[in-house]
Amino acid sequence: MRIPQGFSKEGETRVCKLKKSLYGLRQASRNWYHKFAKALINVEFQQSRNGESFVVALIYVDDVILTGNDANKIQEVKVHLNKNFGIKDLGPLKYFLGIEVARSPQGIVLSQRKYTLDILQEAEMLGCKPSPFPMEQNYKLRLDHDGPRTDAARYRRLIGRLLYLTVTRPDIAFAVNVLSQFVASPQQNPHECGRTSLTISKISSWPRNYVDSHGKFDIRSILRR
Structure with missing residues (x-):
């Protein structure tokens, strides 16, 4: 980054503060992540802070497909749903x-x-x-x-x-x-x-x-x- 020509006199030393991030700067991706996450949270998305495990539930009327990267977490969700609704586990999707x-x-x-x-x-x-x-x-x-x-x-x-x-x-x-x-x-x-x-x-x-x-x-x- 350079100060625009004519903005300062020769010999002056100035430090400018950017009002927003620009592509290529070290902090740009981090700032974009926080801005994007805030926008999603504002529409009732929930941000997970408990590691890399996740479970996705696809619901069509009373049929539910569960998938994710942690079999134990998927089983926990099944147990929780069964306590509330008495579900029938049909096993792997066919x-x-x-x-x-x-x-x-x-x-x-x-x-x-x-x-x-x-x-x-x-x-x-x-x-x-x-x-x-x-x-x-x-x-x-x-x-x-x-x-x-x-x-x-x-x-x-x-x-x-x-x-x-x-x-x-x-x-x-x-x-x-x-x-x-x-x-x-x-x-x-x-x-x-x-x-x-x-x-x-x-x-x-x-x-x-x-x-x-x-x-x-x-x-x-x-x-x-």
Whole structure:
């Protein structure tokens, strides 16, 4: 840091005090931490001062997922919840909100196989042949106010379910994003494309996401045809 030119006369010795931190200064990161922590505490976050152990609880109605970096702390939370609510411990997570979870020493695999089958069954497409692509290549979709209409409620439900399917199926994300542009005025062509996006899911080796357990957080999608 230097005093701006013209601020002091030559030969004068001055010390300036900064009003706020600047990037690159030794104390900048510490000051930012305190400012950020204060902002979170003001909206009722709680700052832990008891070491590095933490437990995260994901709550959906009356289903709760517990995770953390200390198995003993997780068990303490389970005991506390059981005293208050009489919970049922189902053990390691295997299925939650349509997502199947499989563990191995190498990592965790996430899949929506059952959820996909449910969508296919609802759309009466269990007997359909698999499609190599979620949408025909170079296929142009445009809004045609005079074109044939399809059931709006059914189309919106299909798109909503396909959107949730992209949690473990990033390969259909682009197609679903394009089709979602027609939810306000669904027509026959987009609806047929939505059904085509479903057929890609019906393949012999089900796509899944793999999370490596060896330190580095690396999500990989495994897609086989």
